Amino acid sequence: MIANKPIYITDANCVTPLGFDIETNWKALVKGDSGIQFQEQYGNLTSIYASIIDSDKLNESFLKVSNDSTFSKLEKMLILALYPVVSKNKITEKSVLILSTTKGNISALENQDAPIEDAQLSTLVKKINTFFGFKTEPIIVSNACVSGVLAVSTAKRMIQFGAYDNAFIIAGDEISEFVLSGFNSFQAMSNLPCTPYDASRNGVTLGEASAAVFVTTKKPSHNAVAIIGDGAVNDANHISGPSRTGDGLHKSIESAFKEANIEKSKLDYISAHGTATLYNDEMEAIAFSRSNIDNVAVNSLKGYYGHTLGASGLLEIVIALQSVYNQELLASKGYSNSGVSIPIDVLKENRKQEITYFLKTASGFGGCNTAILFEKIN
Secondary structure (H helix, E strand, O other): OOOOOOOEEEEEEEEEOOEOOHHHHHHHHHHOOOOEEEEEEEOOEEEEEEEOOOHHHHHHHHOOOOOOOOOOHHHHHHHHHHHHHHHHOOOOOOEEEEEEOOOOOHHHHHOOOOOHHHHOHHHHHHHHHHHHOOOOOOEEEOEOEOHHHHHHHHHHHHHHOOOOOEEEEEEEEOOOHHHHHHHHHOOOEOOOOOOOOEOOOOOEOEEOEEEEEEEEOOOOOOOEEEEEEEEEOOOOOOOOOOOOOOHHHHHHHHHHHHHHOOOHHHOOEEEOOOOOOHHHHHHHHHHHHHOOOOOOEEEOOHHHHOEOHHHHHHHHHHHHHHHHHHOEEOOOOOOOOEOOOOOOEEOOOOEEOOOOEEEEEEEEHHHEEEEEEEEEEO
8 A cells, every 4th residue: 555655647638619738728818718609509598608619620630639430529529638648658557547527428318319328428438448548447437516626536546555556537528408408497507608706697607628637656857746635525415506604615625634734824826616606606715714725816717618517627627737837827717806705815817926735626516525735846
């Protein structure tokens, strides 16, 4: 058992409406660009905002990797995100592929002639596993909107306990009429691009994306971060509504700090969940206050990408890594005036700042909550 062995994220990539690599995404984010666009018609839904990847551009990029036309849109997104990460890191006998997603190939259900297996998560991850030639059975992490962050925690713990040498994590979800209709039935969707933590916010905007990272025990010689503490606590508050007291997120944060064994005063940045729903944002502010980190710079990336569900946590970690490497925090797009009862330091504009320690949090349906602490490695 090597439970105390350091674990690092050394390589990462993402595929989003803003670009199909990290560099393109970062440049767009620094300029304040958003992938959220008005959609006059999507299936039976009209006049909505969503962040959607252009299928023609995706197909064109995918042809540089494979000419196999049998892959779905989501599968192409996942493969394109992971491809450069695998190119830099050798798959060994004890490498594992971990997939984070909430809905997977849900659009396959629209084809009534297709076998039900096409929509199953196990089918999806096995296709990706086979494409890259992994020698171990893949793992699926599907736990509502904390899935992407929880996948990193899962990789960390499995590697520390010797089950694997390293892990390639992929996360992705696609926009579908099923998902849009579901959130619309909750009356949770904003009629404008979402504005996390702002007083004018009125709901979530959905998006699609994929992201990938490489997790290893091998200390890197280039830019990287160490995963120094994590926590995942389910407060079982409600099937869809977050806890009013922030109890699960607060305990997740405390667990992460306890394992990391660092003072909270050292924390430089929080990459929050920030869905722009009234109750989620309020709950996060309460949890940050209870953990005595409400004075730390915080942002949400949902104003740029929308809520990408099972991809969101990992995508936001990937972008947070760029903030660390470039020493620049991004504005929380759409934020102007506080709409939460407890003051928190939401970033109104980009800020140049050295970042050594940052926290990533996520919360989701069913009362699930996660928090991971990272440290920059020089």
